[in-house]
Amino acid sequence: MAAEYVLTQFAADRQGFTPAQRRWQLADIDFNALDAAKVAHDRTLFQIVALASFIETGSDVYASNLVAYFVDDAEVAHWLDASWKPEELQHGRALRAYVQRAWPSFDWDASFAAFFADYSRTCTVPDLEPARALELAARCVVEMGTSTLYRALMCYATEPVLKGLAARIYADEVRHYKHFYRYFRRYQRRERHGRWRIARTMLRRLGETRTDDGYCAYRHIWRAAHDVKAPLAESYAIFRADMARLARRCAAPEQPIEMLLRPLQLPPAAVRGAKRFGGTLYRWWLRA
Numbered sequence: 080m081a082a083e084y085v086l087t088q089f090a091a092d093r094q095g096f097t098p099a100q101r102r103w104q105l106a107d108i109d110f111n112a113l114d115a116a117k118v119a120h121d122r123t124l125f126q127i128v129a130l131a132s133f134i135e136t137g138s139d140v141y142a143s144n145l146v147a148y149f150v151d152d153a154e155v156a157h158w159l160d161a162s163w164k165p166e167e168l169q170h171g172r173a174l175r176a177y178v179q180r181a182w183p184s185f186d187w188d189a190s191f192a193a194f195f196a197d198y199s200r201t202c203t204v205p206d207l208e209p210a211r212a213l214e215l216a217a218r219c220v221v222e223m224g225t226s227t228l229y230r231a232l233m234c235y236a237t238e239p240v241l242k243g244l245a246a247r248i249y250a251d252e253v254r255h256y257k258h259f260y261r262y263f264r265r266y267q268r269r270e271r272h273g274r275w276r277i278a279r280t281m282l283r284r285l286g287e288t289r290t291d292d293g294y295c296a297y298r299h300i301w302r303a304a305h306d307v308k309a310p311l312a313e314s315y316a317i318f319r320a321d322m323a324r325l326a327r328r329c330a331a332p333e334q335p336i337e338m339l340l341r342p343l344q345l346p347p348a349a350v351r352g353a354k355r356f357g358g359t360l361y362r363w364w365l366r367a
Contacts, residue, residue: 102166103247105173110180110240117238118181123321126300127232128241129178129185133194133296136171139164140202148207148214155262163255170248177241186303194299198292208280212270215263216277216342217284222256223338224288224364227330231322234329256338263342274343281342285364289319323365336361 118124142164149155179187208214229249236242267277297315309317336357345353 113180113240114238115181125182129300130296132174132178134292137195137198138167140199144204166251190299190303194296198295210270212266213280215259216281218259219342220281220284222252223335226252227335231326231329235325326365332361
């Protein structure tokens, strides 16, 4: 079912359907069918889904910052405010609902409130890149990361409701990447940044995805999980190692590498060598 959903979404892209025709709703997820026994004792799965639920639910702040950043570009601002932001928040609501049903002893509300108090202080408009094309290239990096996460989760999950939910979110994230890349190309034609500057921006954002939002969310999940004995830094390193193994096993590297390289708009002769370097970079990103 999950694989069929993703294929349907990609077919819709090819046929030119509008985002409104493709968008799924929270009511489409049958949480009453959730088989909690399949996930109750899977700590790695709990950590992944809880962490993702925090970040997606907190995306309202970042999305509002982006809307403000592109306020004089009606097309981009409208897509961010009317499509991207609601879809990201829907991901958060769906994942939150899943966590609360699958792991009812976890106090999601209190833990998220503590996370958001930290996260919101570090997410401001001045933190965005100094040029719009560069910020859009950086967003391509983030969408690469989130799509890789949900693709791996879709593969790893055996519980049907979670598997289907991960497939829906994965399809959304790939579609979001396409929008950000299209807008990047438009701004790049105006701003004309060199490949080296674009690459530096993307590399910096790639490093931030390893340490910033995810670590902040994990810290508050760790504090709420009283049965975790390892210190925070050690526990997070173990979690990242588990995530890396999961991604290597479940998410083929070709798509994320292509997503990383595309904003560089390399000439055909340079693509083969760049893919080798991209593979090295991708493995570094996965490494705990």
